[in-house]
Amino acid sequence: MARKKNSSADVTGPRIRAAALRLFARHGYAAVSMRQIATEVGVQAGTLYLYTPDKQSLLFDLMQQHMQDLLAELAILPPATTPLADLENFTRFHIRFHQARSDAVFISYMELRNLEPANFDRIEALRRDYEAHLVTILARGKAAHVFELPDTKLATFAVIAMLTGVNTWFREGGRLSLDAVEEIYWQMVRKAVGA
Amino acid sequence: MARKKNSSADVTGPRIRAAALRLFARHGYAAVSMRQIATEVGVQAGTLYLYTPDKQSLLFDLMQQHMQDLLAELAILPPATTPLADLENFTRFHIRFHQARSDAVFISYMELRNLEPANFDRIEALRRDYEAHLVTILARGKAAHVFELPDTKLATFAVIAMLTGVNTWFREGGRLSLDAVEEIYWQMVRKAVGA
DNA sequence: GTCTATATCAGGATAGAC
DNA sequence: GTCTATCCTGATATAGAC
Incomplete structure (x- = not known):
């Protein structure tokens, strides 16, 4: 047509x-x-x-789109053969994806409280899906005795918080390239989980 | 009078x-x-x-008070004799202090953008003072070869982000006590810095 | 020290012209 | 598909009574 x-x-x-x-x-x-x-x-x-239809829908659509993009990109990450490689992939993916969309990340973390309850629930569900992915990686590594984790859930929170924190200070053209940052954070994550 | x-x-x-x-x-x-x-x-x-005098001053006063309290409490932490003990003190202090004042923490991180430029600069300066404290601890430990850190500044960001993240999920009466959380996070921090 | 009343302005959202 | 004009509501802040 x-x-x-x-x-x-x-x-x-x-x-x-x-x-x-x-x-x-x-x-x-x-x-x-x-x-x-x-x-x-x-x-x-x-x-x-x-x-x-209104301002609220505008916010919700932006957040939902962001979370759906995040999950879609995560889903097409090439699968790794070991929990350690899986964790490295996740770490680098998280930093790269979030850095490329810092505005959407910011909104998705900061404006949750401005969502109407029903919308909030839907975004939270997507966020939990994302977390669950890391939980799975960590749990597998722990079961295989390649990670040493006192608590899988807390390690998940810790790693995500740490990685998302990059967005608060990283600026293109600063002291370090994003590649270098990825590498440094990966080393810290690796050590933090006892690998 | x-x-x-x-x-x-x-x-x-x-x-x-x-x-x-x-x-x-x-x-x-x-x-x-x-x-x-x-x-x-x-x-x-x-x-x-x-x-x-106005709404802006109300916000600024709350944030300034919070940061000043944070720095004051940090200043009276009993000094430790090793970088490792210093880091442990800092870690536990950060979690405890922030948990006890989650509202003020939330505001101090989320409402920075609603501060007028002059007010923003003053709060940022206080925040940098706090960061500098951890930078010093990490730098000392690195110099003494008890920490293995690819980048002191990034490790500072990573540790603070990780610890502050506790506030996003911890609720009194949940699965873990704050003491238990402190302990688990301390183990993760310790490993992350290579100690 | 607090309240009532109000000045002034900007917000979200809609109706109807073009 | 976009603009002009407008409704209605609620915002910050102030003036002056009590």
Whole structure:
């Protein structure tokens, strides 16, 4: 079926989401007005409502998309043959993926409290899926006696917190390349789990 | 000099700050109105302005107080005789202190972007003072060859992120006591720094 | 020291012209 | 598909009564 020639709907929608992502990350969901988002995109405030039913949906869609992307990318990671290699893959993947989408990461961790309960539950479920992946890796390594872990669940929390923390300070063009950071963190993770 | 008999100024001020702390932590600075704070305290909105010049000062004061408390408590930690003992003290202190003030911690990490630039700089300086303390411990241990660290600064970030992460999941009365959590995290920190 | 009342402004969202 | 205009609500902050 032919598309309308001058339709900009396909470009305006994504631009609205991109602007909202940027602004929510910089200033926080509650502090950003629909007018600001519209100005950033170069349309009037009313126009936004052609693309989203309301502000809350805009936030939820951004977070859901981020978590789904995260899980999708994780799912296509080449499988490793040992728990140690699995953990290394996960570590490097987590740092790289999160660094490439720092705005979305920021929002997904900071704006949970601005989600309506039903939306919150759905995002939390996705986050738990992601955690579960690391839990599995650590549990396998522990069972195989290659990891020494007092508590698998806490090790999962610790590793994820540690890796996500990279986003708070890493800046492209700084003292260390992302490759170097990956390597250093991997060494710390490896040691932390007793491998 | 005699105080006024029925003055409740000394109690209203702290109650306002306590309410603001709670509400900012739950819903975020931008999402909380002065009316909500006033309602929580049981006064009218206008009354708040007898105790704070504006909403921004209220946020800044809470964050500054938190950071100053943190540094003050850190300063009176009994000094240890080895870098390893120093690191253990720091680890346990960080977990305990942050757990006891989870609202203030939450705000101090999440609401930085809602500070006016001058206020932001002052809070950041305090945060760097705190980090510097851990940097020193790690650098000493590295110099004494009791820690094996590819990068002292990154290890500092990693340890603080890991420890602060406890606040995102720990709940009193859960599976593990705070003592147990402290112990498990200490083991992970110890290994991560190669000790 | 606190309240009531209000000035002033900006927010989310909608209706209808083009 | 976008804009203009607007409704309604609720925000911060202040003035002045009690």
